[in-house]
Amino acid sequence: MNRALVFNQHLRNKGLKNTRQRLIILETFLDSSFHYSTEELYQVLRKDHPRIGYATVHRTLKLFTECGIAVELNFGDGQTRFEPLYSDHHHDHLVCTRCGKIIEFVEPRIEQLQREVAERYDFSVESHRHELYGRCIKCSQPS
Amino acid sequence: MNRALVFNQHLRNKGLKNTRQRLIILETFLDSSFHYSTEELYQVLRKDHPRIGYATVHRTLKLFTECGIAVELNFGDGQTRFEPLYSDHHHDHLVCTRCGKIIEFVEPRIEQLQREVAERYDFSVESHRHELYGRCIKCSQPS
């Protein structure tokens, strides 16, 4: 999946415009595998593009989510984070509560059990959230 | 586990006082299996106890969390919800995105796989969050 293309399609579909700011934000966002919050991405962009406003960053991240090239994540720190989707490959997260490091994991057997649980309750699943919080290896070393 | 007792212990331990408001909030909270947000519990309490303030409800729910008789949950609707803990029995949630219904589920095999995943990344888990979002049986019937 070419994410820039998907984004442009989305703009066209909705009669939106292809602006300089949106391009810059898209590139910066996709070039990183970091899980940015709006504020963090805004700060990064400000270095090279001081004229781009916070509201524009916010609105553009919402557009990314709308067209499926990003997902909103919430790790309970009071900030919504946005993760660029590199593929259709689903994964979940380990979140270090000390250093904030985020590790992605894939475990098909868990996915399968989720389907079983849903069936047990006649529930049709649209999405899920699964995060493990704790200490990454560095942060669990004795200091 | 007697939750009222645990709460009283907690108050004593921290040199806090046993007030009328705290007792009322505790009873109302435990008498329901509902997953209240602060606002919702406040509205319920207001019917019989119009003098109890929002801030008191908020602070009391925080106390419940501190002493372990409640947990904070966040289902992505912008409101923190509080779940009374009836036992030490861990469970996760199915959340209906249409009617808001919350179903609790237990699946030890998922818990086991979580431990395996954590081990794979040398990660020591402190807590986790696992929610499936979709339609409950009523909301997936053709209307």
Added chain:
DNA sequence: AACCAACTGAAATTGAGTTTCAAAAACTAG
């Protein structure tokens, strides 16, 4: 080139959560 709808960025607004503060209530010691 002209037009118009969409966009931008600064500032204002929203809303959940939290804190403040003066009056009230709960405990403690006498």
Added chain:
DNA sequence: CTAGTTTTTGAAACTCAATTTCAGTTGGTT
């Protein structure tokens, strides 16, 4: 029981991320 001390309460103020507003700007279409 009473006085004294500390915590609590509730209303209002504040915080902070998220969202909206709006006047001036830009994109892209004719």
